[in-house]
Amino acid sequence: MTYVPSKDRYEKMTYRRCGNSGLLLPEISLGLWHNFGHVDVYENCREMLQYAFDQGITHFDLANNYGPPPGSAEENFGKIMNQDFASLRDEMIISSKAGYTMWDGPYGDWGSRKYIIASCDQSLKRMGLEYVDIFYTHRPDPNTPVEETALALDQLVKQGKALYVGISNYKPDQTEAIEAIFRELKTPFIIHQPRYSMFDRWVEDGLLDTLKKLGKGSIVFSPLAQGMLTDRYLDGIPKDSRAAKDSGHLQQDAVTEEKIEKVRKLKVIAEERNQSISQLAVAWLLRHDVVTSVLLGASSVRQLEQNLIALENTSFTEDELDRIESILK
Template identity: 55%
Template structure:
């Protein structure tokens, strides 16, 4: 019988999400990889226990996470039912819809038909009564933003989610959706963009909009899928994501192309007394508009290492300049 660590709230940092009443753990656990039907359930359980025992309260799902699609939600639901049920009110559980989930014209994108059906499926798979946050996973170029926004609003009104979020929207799209949500009084509080040392586009696009609108971000691929750790410094290890070669956005060629940059960043991290992963997470969290950084993990030890980032969050201007120079080279 799982008993959560009694000291779990002692070291974690909790940041307010924009001007909402909700706070998120500064580090959240993402279940895109490593929680599918192909992954041992006992390891999944150990990673989730480790995360919660260290004060991580934010768990990030989507309809299609697996493989097979849907299995991450089902597995999380199993672990919730057996171990975490007494702690439900200590957890922020999020899911999303917007990428291909089932065949035909309704299992994808952002129509009312698709979003409402997908949220219902996700609730069934996880066994939850409601999500804490439900996201539109990407903007749908063929659906009027008002339709997507009113579908998310309906999920709130019907008790299926407490808050709503957007993911992979441009700054302009976030601003337009935010205006609709304001009219509807929908609790839209959060955006989920890609952000890390090697992908800084949101600094001039999404982040200024979120600051204006008094919303917050939770960043995904904060470790660039493992490139921003010490994992690939000496080649591509067996069973790593790059070695598997089946996961989008991470290929062996990228490891080679970024190796010099990653080695130089690793030296800055070492001078700060941190691992590269810890520095990468702290660097994301230096942005006032970033409330939380998502991490993926294939082992509990990675969660432990990453949470230690919180012990050294501040950067000197010299360190920031050194990082900027490395990234500009």
């Protein structure tokens, strides 16, 4: 069947300005890190993308190595773009990244000019696009001059392959260093993508203040701490969970009784707010005005639907915030 988007999709979502730029992003964006590769069910991927767009999610976040196998998330996304969204391209924000291992040899990793430009070309080819809206350096490279990485991203903009550029996983001092170069080049650097959740708050130690000072937006990933900020682990580690597989970013030894006890206490506050734990965790992140968007993954339409309910209540009383803080300490 031909996909026809919901006519009221933009009435369902709130959009936030990305720092001082002209770009607006939805409060929740869809990440294709997991569940969109060749190992996954294609029609399920397609249904999730259609549902997300129908809810006003206009931003879809990818990277060269997403899958598995690496590159397959972009390939699947490109097929779905061609099937369902070709006429809607100008209503979408599509991002990709380069910075982690993508191909063998000395040129398929980190932040060299060679790798970044080649990787962007490959990503565009896989997705069947002429340009991405945002292209990121996925992580700082300790062995490549920051000027080289910045100039490569600037070239992508000048070539029309990216409209904006971003950085991911950069610390405050690294952010200021590359921002100074972008400012001199007049590169449209607008966004930082850091990891941030109730269980991983490193951005509060200077990064959020730095982004606010520089007028940059942020889109935070792993908002549910790889599933720990849900009810999934309250009764042990399920056999089909990421922790049980011990093959991803969440290892079994990270699911400690101390963290699970914190989740149980957070669940009490969530239920008082008529929210699930995950909805509470997403809303808590959006309390920051420097957080432009929360990047959510999903394995099903149902899961995405449940997490979007978080947007119905993103305000907190001082008492609620104090109680949450006392649990997280």
